[in-house]
Amino acid sequence: MRRCTRGFLLAALLAFLPALAAAQGGRTEVAIEHTATAVLKTDVRVGDFRALSEDQAVQEAAARLREVFANDLLLSGLFRVGGPGFADKELPFNWTVEATAEKTGDGAIVVNLNLLSWPDRQLVLTKRYKPGPDQIRTTAHHFANEVVRTTVGTEGIALTRVAFSRGRGDRRDIYVVDYDGEGLLRLTANRTLNLCPDWSPDGTRIAFTSYRGGQQGLYFLETATGQVSQVLSMAGLNLGADWSPDGKELLISLSRSGDPEIYRITPEGAIIKRLTVSPAIEISPNWAPNGRELVFTSDSSGTPQLYMIDREGAGKRRVTFEGKYNDSATLSPSGEWLAYATREDVLTQIVVMRPGGEERRIVTDTSWRNCEDPSWAPDGRHLVFASDKSGASKLYVYDVVENGFRQLTFGNDPDITPGWSH
Amino acid sequence: MKNGSSSRLWLVVLSLALALAVLSGCSKKPPVVTETAPVEQAPVERIAPAPKPEPVQPKGPDYENLEPSKYGIEDVFFGYDKYELDDAQMAILNKNARILKDAGVTVVVSGHCDERGTIEYNLALGEKRAKVVTGYLASLGVPAGKVKVTSYGESRPFNAGHTEADWAQNRRAHFERP
Numbered sequence: 001m002r003r004c005t006r007g008f009l010l011a012a013l014l015a016f017l018p019a020l021a022a023a024q025g026g027r028t029e030v031a032i033e034h035t036a037t038a039v040l041k042t043d044v045r046v047g048d049f050r051a052l053s054e055d056q057a058v059q060e061a062a063a064r065l066r067e068v069f070a071n072d073l074l075l076s077g078l079f080r081v082g083g084p085g086f087a088d089k090e091l092p093f094n095w096t097v098e099a100t101a102e103k104t105g106d107g108a109i110v111v112n113l114n115l116l117s118w119p120d121r122q123l124v125l126t127k128r129y130k131p132g133p134d135q136i137r138t139t140a141h142h143f144a145n146e147v148v149r150t151t152v153g154t155e156g157i158a159l160t161r162v163a164f165s166r167g168r169g170d171r172r173d174i175y176v177v178d179y180d181g182e183g184l185l186r187l188t189a190n191r192t193l194n195l196c197p198d199w200s201p202d203g204t205r206i207a208f209t210s211y212r213g214g215q216q217g218l219y220f221l222e223t224a225t226g227q228v229s230q231v232l233s234m235a236g237l238n239l240g241a242d243w244s245p246d247g248k249e250l251l252i253s254l255s256r257s258g259d260p261e262i263y264r265i266t267p268e269g270a271i272i273k274r275l276t277v278s279p280a281i282e283i284s285p286n287w288a289p290n291g292r293e294l295v296f297t298s299d300s301s302g303t304p305q306l307y308m309i310d311r312e313g314a315g316k317r318r319v320t321f322e323g324k325y326n327d328s329a330t331l332s333p334s335g336e337w338l339a340y341a342t343r344e345d346v347l348t349q350i351v352v353m354r355p356g357g358e359e360r361r362i363v364t365d366t367s368w369r370n371c372e373d374p375s376w377a378p379d380g381r382h383l384v385f386a387s388d389k390s391g392a393s394k395l396y397v398y399d400v401v402e403n404g405f406r407q408l409t410f411g412n413d414p415d416i417t418p419g420w421s422h
Numbered sequence: 423m424k425n426g427s428s429s430r431l432w433l434v435v436l437s438l439a440l441a442l443a444v445l446s447g448c449s450k451k452p453p454v455v456t457e458t459a460p461v462e463q464a465p466v467e468r469i470a471p472a473p474k475p476e477p478v479q480p481k482g483p484d485y486e487n488l489e490p491s492k493y494g495i496e497d498v499f500f501g502y503d504k505y506e507l508d509d510a511q512m513a514i515l516n517k518n519a520r521i522l523k524d525a526g527v528t529v530v531v532s533g534h535c536d537e538r539g540t541i542e543y544n545l546a547l548g549e550k551r552a553k554v555v556t557g558y559l560a561s562l563g564v565p566a567g568k569v570k571v572t573s574y575g576e577s578r579p580f581n582a583g584h585t586e587a588d589w590a591q592n593r594r595a596h597f598e599r600p
Binding site: 169170172193195196211215216236237239240253255258259260281283284297299304325327328341343345346348370372373416417 | 537538539540541542543545546547549550553571572573574577578584
């Protein structure tokens with residue numbers, strides 16, 4: 001049952017005037033206009049999460065559950081959150097969430113989570129979980145997604161994760177972190193360069209490029225077991241694999257013929273088709289969500305620019321005409337937005353625009369440095385990218401709707417080439 | 423565009439190679455190299471116990487275990503976003519080619535970029551730089567199998583700084599031990 005949402009919040013949504021591009025001797029300048037407009041949000045009251053026992057583990061579970069759940073609602077961008085203990089005690093709430101935690105006879109913790117309408121308090125959704133000691137966070141994420149589905153009607157991202165490369169020089173490993181910055185895990189330890197992780201659509205495998213075989217190769221990591229297997233290691237580059245939306249094949253850039261070209265391969269490492277033929281550099285392929293087209297980078301014009309072709313390699317058209325250096329394109333899951341990195345001298349910045357080139361906006365201002373490798377969350381609203389704004393390269397999440405940023409990873413070692421799970 | 427300039431580059435490379443071949447044919451002495459190749463010892467079977475032989479010191483440098491910079495090989499450098507060789511870099515490679523041919527050693531040429539630009543494009547650019555170097559060395563007669571190519575893009579900078587002088591040091595093709 002879908003409830004009509006009533007909460008309006010005046011927040012800063014950036015409506016960008018179409019780029020006022022004035023050609024000046026081959027250079028273009030872009031003016032960006034910011035205006036405030038209304039963002040529709042749903043107001044949720046996070047009520048009591050009661051521990052029905054004096055047991056400390058139960059008390060902690062209830063408190064942790066509430067904290068993680070409320071944070072999930074906030075990070076989704078879809079809600080205003082209030083209630084006891086929050087800055088906003090009273091909002092025009094549409095919903096309230098309440099929970100109980102108790103200990104069963106066998107010592108396990110059981111939690112009940114309830115979504116009720118507000119203020120009439122009719123029970124809309126109830127879930128009972130028996131989380132293991134390390135599953136309180138996962139339980140909160142799971143119920144947050146249930147609340148998003150029920151109240152907003154979309155799929156939440158609370159159970160998604162971001163894989164990335166962390167380290168220095170030619171010693172960088174694949175790590176994974178939950179979308180909220182918790183749960184950091186190291187997945188490889190092979191004392192070579194590992195980078196460009198990309199999740200399979202079902203989340204069971206991460207494709208990445210590694211030098212662990214002595215030269216560059218494409219490898220798969222099984223997310224359940226951590227097992228790593230070599231898929232491909234052709235002479236030259238084996239770089240930037242991208243799973244197709246149906247998970248049946250991948251795009252990759254191989255330089256076996258001399259210079260990098262875009263190929264479609266099977267997950268077993270067999271070449272299905274070579275899609276580009278040119279003496280230039282062709283890299284960074286990324287599927288359109290319909291699986292019929294792809295975007296990639298070519299410097300055949302003299303500088304790296306974005307192009308689209310269909311899955312058979314036909315119908316090539318240039319996408320970017322502004323900027324002398326554009327790379328790392330990625331289409332949002334709905335196909336609504338194209339994000340990529342553009343270089344303006346030393347400042348590589350993140351651009352978001354429509355796939356046809358309309359509404360182009362550089363989302364990182366000049367206080368950002370070396371912003372690279374955007375990757376979309378499955379909600380099509382958030383994207384993660386790497387930037388060395390604060391010294392070492394770190395990962396940041398950008399909210400396309402509210403134009404806000406949050407830092408996802410911390411520490412001194414550089415984090416690069418993030419890939420958001422699906 | 424790049425295609426045109428690189429085929430012109432290869433014309434230059436070829437004519438240079440031809441000129442070099444003619445020049446070396448005219449000169450009386452082969453290029454002088456101070457180092458000599460290591461002497462290989464054939465295994466000897468003995469029935470009777472024999473006095474333990476003294477370990478044989480190879481006369482030349484131990485090429486296989488040395489970084490190429492230790493026996494006179496120099497790295498070459500590139501312009502911003504460029505992977506073409508200029509005259510000074512070709513002169514360095516001419517010298518490198520003589521040493522490599524005499525030593526008969528296998529080396530790796532790794533391509534590197536400065537921090538500007540993207541990870542993936544820099545990996546491709548680094549590979550282009552390494553391949554231009556190996557292509558030129560091949561035109562000078564260095565066997566293709568003796569020079570392996572890899573690229574580290576911007577991930578393994580030689581200088582950590584962020585000035586143009588640092589970046590210039592990081593845009594290079596580096597010779598290293600396999």
